[in-house]
Amino acid sequence: MPEHTFRLNGEQVTVDVADDVRLLWVLRDVLGVTGPKYGCGISVCQACVSHVNGKAVTPCTVPVGDLDASDEVTTIEGLPDTVGEELHPMQEAWLEQDVSQCGYCQPGQIMAAVALVRRSAEEGRDITDDDLDGIRNICRCGTYLRIREAIRAGAAHM
Amino acid sequence: MSTDGEAPVSEPGGHVVGRRRFFGYVLAGATLVTAAGPIPATAAWAEEAQNESLSGSVDLNDVMTLAARPTSNLIKVEVHEDSTVSFALPRAETGQGITTSTAMLIAEELDVPVSQVRVTLADARPELVFNQLTGASNTTISTYTPVRTAAAIARRRLLEAAADEFGADLDDLVLREGVISDGSGHSAQIGSLVEKAASENTEEVSVDLKTSEDFSVIGEPQNRIDAVEAVTGRKKFTLDLDVDDALPTMVCRAPTINGTPESVVNTDEVLQMPGVTDVATISTGVAVRAETFGQCIDAVRALEVSWEPGSVDGLSDEDVLQELQEAELPMVPAPPGSSTVDETFTFYFRNNSALEPNCAIADVRSDSAEIWSGLKAPIVARGAIAEKIGLRPSAVTVHVPESGGSFGRKLFFDAAVEAAEASKEIGKPVKLMWHRADDTRQGRTQPMATSRVRISHDGDRVLRYDQRHTSVATDLSHGFGDVVTAMAAEIPGLDGTFAQVFFQLSQARSYDFGHESRLLNEVNRGFNTGSMRNVYSPNVVCARELMVDRLAQELDRDPYEFRRELLTDERARAALDRVAEVGEWGREMPSDTAQGIAFMHEYKSECAVLAEIDCRQETIDREVRDGVTGPRVTKVVLAVDVGLAVNPRGLEAQMQGCVMDGIALAMTSSLHLEDGHFLEASWDNYFYTRQWNTPPEIEVVIMPASGEPGGAGELGVAPVKAAVACAYGRAVGAMPTSFPINHGDLSFEPRPNVPPVPEPPSDGLDNAE
Numbered sequence: 003m004p005e006h007t008f009r010l011n012g013e014q015v016t017v018d019v020a021d022d023v024r025l026l027w028v029l030r031d032v033l034g035v036t037g038p039k040y041g042c043g044i045s046v047c048q049a050c051v052s053h054v055n056g057k058a059v060t061p062c063t064v065p066v067g068d069l070d071a072s073d074e075v076t077t078i079e080g081l082p083d084t085v086g087e088e089l090h091p092m093q094e095a096w097l098e099q100d101v102s103q104c105g106y107c108q109p110g111q112i113m114a115a116v117a118l119v120r121r122s123a124e125e126g127r128d129i130t131d132d133d134l135d136g137i138r139n140i141c142r143c144g145t146y147l148r149i150r151e152a153i154r155a156g157a158a159h160m
Numbered sequence: 161m162s163t164d165g166e167a168p169v170s171e172p173g174g175h176v177v178g179r180r181r182f183f184g185y186v187l188a189g190a191t192l193v194t195a196a197g198p199i200p201a202t203a204a205w206a207e208e209a210q211n212e213s214l215s216g217s218v219d220l221n222d223v224m225t226l227a228a229r230p231t232s233n234l235i236k237v238e239v240h241e242d243s244t245v246s247f248a249l250p251r252a253e254t255g256q257g258i259t260t261s262t263a264m265l266i267a268e269e270l271d272v273p274v275s276q277v278r279v280t281l282a283d284a285r286p287e288l289v290f291n292q293l294t295g296a297s298n299t300t301i302s303t304y305t306p307v308r309t310a311a312a313i314a315r316r317r318l319l320e321a322a323a324d325e326f327g328a329d330l331d332d333l334v335l336r337e338g339v340i341s342d343g344s345g346h347s348a349q350i351g352s353l354v355e356k357a358a359s360e361n362t363e364e365v366s367v368d369l370k371t372s373e374d375f376s377v378i379g380e381p382q383n384r385i386d387a388v389e390a391v392t393g394r395k396k397f398t399l400d401l402d403v404d405d406a407l408p409t410m411v412c413r414a415p416t417i418n419g420t421p422e423s424v425v426n427t428d429e430v431l432q433m434p435g436v437t438d439v440a441t442i443s444t445g446v447a448v449r450a451e452t453f454g455q456c457i458d459a460v461r462a463l464e465v466s467w468e469p470g471s472v473d474g475l476s477d478e479d480v481l482q483e484l485q486e487a488e489l490p491m492v493p494a495p496p497g498s499s500t501v502d503e504t505f506t507f508y509f510r511n512n513s514a515l516e517p518n519c520a521i522a523d524v525r526s527d528s529a530e531i532w533s534g535l536k537a538p539i540v541a542r543g544a545i546a547e548k549i550g551l552r553p554s555a556v557t558v559h560v561p562e563s564g565g566s567f568g569r570k571l572f573f574d575a576a577v578e579a580a581e582a583s584k585e586i587g588k589p590v591k592l593m594w595h596r597a598d599d600t601r602q603g604r605t606q607p608m609a610t611s612r613v614r615i616s617h618d619g620d621r622v623l624r625y626d627q628r629h630t631s632v633a634t635d636l637s638h639g640f641g642d643v644v645t646a647m648a649a650e651i652p653g654l655d656g657t658f659a660q661v662f663f664q665l666s667q668a669r670s671y672d673f674g675h676e677s678r679l680l681n682e683v684n685r686g687f688n689t690g691s692m693r694n695v696y697s698p699n700v701v702c703a704r705e706l707m708v709d710r711l712a713q714e715l716d717r718d719p720y721e722f723r724r725e726l727l728t729d730e731r732a733r734a735a736l737d738r739v740a741e742v743g744e745w746g747r748e749m750p751s752d753t754a755q756g757i758a759f760m761h762e763y764k765s766e767c768a769v770l771a772e773i774d775c776r777q778e779t780i781d782r783e784v785r786d787g788v789t790g791p792r793v794t795k796v797v798l799a800v801d802v803g804l805a806v807n808p809r810g811l812e813a814q815m816q817g818c819v820m821d822g823i824a825l826a827m828t829s830s831l832h833l834e835d836g837h838f839l840e841a842s843w844d845n846y847f848y849t850r851q852w853n854t855p856p857e858i859e860v861v862i863m864p865a866s867g868e869p870g871g872a873g874e875l876g877v878a879p880v881k882a883a884v885a886c887a888y889g890r891a892v893g894a895m896p897t898s899f900p901i902n903h904g905d906l907s908f909e910p911r912p913n914v915p916p917v918p919e920p921p922s923d924g925l926d927n928a929e
C-alpha cells in the first residue's frame with residue numbers, strides 16, 4: 003500500500019493507505035484524530051473543516067494522495083498550538099459566549115471561523131454581516147446567533 | 161409556593177412528607193451514597209388529576225413524571241474522597257444541557273461548586289422501568305425533586321460526620337463551596353468526611369429542601385460544564401469511541417423507502433476492494449465493513465444489489481395528500497346562528513436528522529452483546545436489540561455516549577439494532593454509520609399531515625374551536641407508548657386509540673375558545689416516522705394561530721389585542737404582553753415587511769413570540785450558492801415562562817435553537833416524496849436554517865420565576881413557526897396554507913438514488929479558503 007507523509011498538528015506523520023482515501027477518514031479511522039466530524043461527506047455541512055497550510059478545507063473531499071510531505075494539516079486538536087496557548091482566542095470566545103449545545107458541529111465551526119477572520123485580516127477589513135451570512139457550516143442545534151457573537155469577539159483577540 | 165403553616169405542597173417528582181420535607185436513603189457502602197425516597201403513585205398530583213379532564217391540565221409530562229416516580233429512589237448521588245460529587249443521569253444528553261442543569265441542582269443542595277459535580281450518562285438500567293426516557297422536555301420536571309433530595313441527604317450526612325469529627329454542634333457548622341467549618345478553627349473538605357458519613361446499612365432519613373428564596377445556584381446563568389470538551393474536539397460521540405476491532409461499517413440501501421435486499425450480484429468483487437473486510441446481507445440492506453469509512457462508501461457505491469419493493473413504492477406527495485384528505489374526521493355542525501372561519505393546512509414531510517448521523521457500535525458474541533449508541537430510550541432499545549439477535553435482554557449491555565443532537569431522532573434505535581444485526585452476521589465488532597444520504601432518505605421523518613381548523617363565533621365571542629388533524633402515522637413505539645399504556649389505569653379518561661390519547665395528552669388548551677374539540681386521525685404506516693422536537697404542536701399550533709389571525713382580521717381586531725382577550729391565565733398574558741412591548745408590536749413597517757405574533761401553552765410553560773419578516777423582492781432574490789434564501793426573518797422576540805429556569809443561560813440557548821427550527825419549518829425545510837423515495841439527499845437539498853436565514857436580531861426574555869420547572873427543550877418551535885407564518889401572511893397579504901412555504905419549488909437538482917450514496921468530491925484542496 004502506498005505511504006503518505008504530511009504534517010499533522012505540528013508533527014510529521016506517515017500513513018499506509020490508498021491514495022484516494024479522503025483525509026477525513028485518514029484522520030479519524032487511521033490516526034484516531036476525531037475532532038473533525040462527519041456530517042455529509044460531500045463538502046456541504048462543514049462539520050469536518052480543518053486547515054491545510056492555514057486555509058480552511060473540508061477533509062472529506064481531500065484525497066490523502068494530494069498532500070505533500072510539507073503540507074501542514076491543522077485540526078481542532080492542533081489549533082491552540084498555532085498560537086502557543088492552552089486555547090485559541092476563538093475557542094475562548096466560544097466558551098465566553100457558551101456557544102455549544104450538542105457540540106457536534108463546533109470543531110468545524112471554530113476552524114471555519116478562524117480561517118474567515120484570517121482571510122478578512124489579510125484583506126485588511128473587519129468581519130461584516132455578509133461574511134457571517136456566508137458561513138456555510140450547519141448547526142442543527144441552531145447555535146447560529148451565539149456563533150456570530152463569538153466570531154466577532156474572537157476576531158478582536160486574534 | 162407554600163409558606164410556613166400552610167398545607168403540604170406537591171412538587172413534580174416529589175413525595176411530600178412535611179412542609180418542604182422529603183425522605184430518602186443513605187445507602188449501605190464504603191463511601192457516601194444517597195438516594196431520594198420512592199414516590200408512591202398515589203401522590204398528591206395523581207389525586208388532583210382525578211378531577212381534571214384529559215385535555216385540561218393533565219398533560220403528557222404529568223404522565224411521564226408519574227411513571228418515573230416509583231423508581232426515583234434508584235437514582236444515586238455519590239460523594240468521593242477527592243470532594244467531587246458524581247451522579248449517573250438516567251437520561252440522554254443530546255445538546256439540551258441537562259447534565260449542566262442537573263449538576264446545578266446538586267451543587268445547590270449540597271453547597272459545592274458546580275465544577276465539583278460530575279454528571280455522567282447511565283448505561284441502560286432496566287430496573288428504572290419508565291425512568292430512563294428522555295423526551296417531551298420532561299427531564300428537569302421529573303428529576304427536579306429526587307436529585308435535590310439525594311443531594312440534601314448527602315449534605316446532612318456530611319455535616320453530621322463533621323460535627324462528630326470536630327466535636328462541634330451541628331448548628332454551628334457551615335458548609336460552603338465544598339468545605340465544612342465550625343467557626344472555631346476546624347474545617348474540612350467534604351471528601352475527607354465521606355468514609356465517616358457512609359453507612360453500613362441502608363438508612364431511611366428525611367431532609368428539608370431549600371426554598372427558592374435561598375437558591376444561589378438554581379436560577380443563575382451557568383455556562384455548560386462540557387463546553388471545554390466541545391470546543392477542543394475532545395468531547396467523544398459514539399463514532400469517536402475506540403472499541404477494539406470495531407471497524408467502520410456502512411449499509412448499502414434500497415432506492416425506495418424500506419426496500420429490502422433480494423440478492424447481491426458482486427460480493428466477491430467488492431470483497432477485493434481496498435480496505436474491505438466483510439460484506440453481509442442484513443434485513444435493511446447490505447452491510448460493508450472496511451478499514452475506513454471512505455472505503456465503506458466506495459464499496460457501497462460498487463455493490464450491485466437487486467431489491468425487493470419498499471413499503472410505499474409508487475407514492476408521491478400528491479398521493480399521500482389525497483389519502484389524508486379522504487381520512488379527515490368529520491366536523492360537528494357549527495352552533496346555530498354562528499359564523500365560522502374554516503381552513504385546511506398542509507404540512508409536508510420533514511426530516512428529523514441531527515447533525516450526528518444515525519450510528520452505533522456493536523460487539524455481538526454468541527452469548528452476549530455490548531452496544532454503544534446515543535439513545536434516549538435505552539431500556540426499550542435493549543429489548544429490541546436482544547430480540548433482533550436472539551439473546552436474552554440481560555445478556556445485552558447498552559452504553560449511552562453523548563449524542564450529537566436528537567430532535568426526536570434518538571428516541572429510536574434504528575442504527576443500534578442494525579449494528580447489532582451486522583455484528584452478528586459478520587461475526588466481528590462494527591462501528592456502524594449511516595451516510596447522510598441514507599439519514600435523509602431512509603431516516604425518520606416528521607410525518608406529512610393536514611390540519612383543518614374551524615372557529616365558530618358570534619361577533620367577537622368565540623363559541624367553539626374545532627380542529628381535525630390528519631397525519632401519516634407517527635411511530636411512538638420507543639417508550640412513550642409503554643409509559644402511556646402503563647399509566648392508563650391510573651388516569652381517568654385515558655381511552656380511545658393510543659395515538660388519540662397521546663395526541664390529547666400532548667395538546668394543551670391555550671385560549672379560552674368556549675368549547676374545544678381536537679381530534680387526530682392517522683393513515684399509512686409505511687413511512688419511517690417519529691417526533692421532531694415535539695410531535696404534533698408545530699403543525700397544530702401553526703394552523704391554530706393562523707386562524708386566530710384570520711378571525712381577528714374578519715372582526716377587524718388587532719391580532720395581539722384579540723389574543724390577549726382570549727387568554728385567561730395571568731402568566732400567559734404576561735408573556736404575550738412582554739413580546740408585544742419588547743418587539744414594539746404595531747410599529748410602522750415598510751411595505752412587504754410585517755410582524756406576526758403567536759402564543760402557546762404547553763407542559764406547564766408559556767411561550768409568546770413576535771417575529772418580523774422581510775418579503776421584499778431584493779431580499780427574496782439574494783443569491784447564495786447551493787442554498788435557498790427567500791424571505792428573511794429579520795427579528796424574533798420570544799418570551800418564555802417555564803415556571804423556574806434552573807439555568808437561564810441554557811434556556812436562552814434552547815430557545816434560540818427553537819427559533820432556527822421554527823423558521824426552517826415555516827419557510828424552507830421539507831422532503832419531497834416522489835415515486836416511493838425522498839428526493840433530498842443532503843443538507844444542500846434539505847434546507848435547515850443556515851446563517852443566511854438567521855435573524856440578525858433575536859431576543860429571548862425569560863419571565864420571572866413563577867413556580868417549579870416546566871418543560872423547555874422544544875417549547876419555542878411551534879410558536880416561532882406560527883409567528884413567522886403569521887408575519888409572512890401579513891407581509892404578502894395572503895395567509896399561507898401549505899408548509900414549508902417554499903415546498904412548491906424544488907430548489908435543487910436531485911441526486912441519483914442508485915447507488916444510494918453520492919460520490920465524494922476530490923477537489924478539496926482547490927477550494928481551500
Ligand code: FES
Pocket residue numbers: 039040041042043044045046047048049050051060061062063
Ligand atoms: S463531512 Fe465534510 S463537509 Fe460535511
Ligand code: FES
Pocket residue numbers: 102103104105106107108140141142143144145255515564565
Ligand atoms: S451544537 Fe449541535 S449541531 Fe451545532
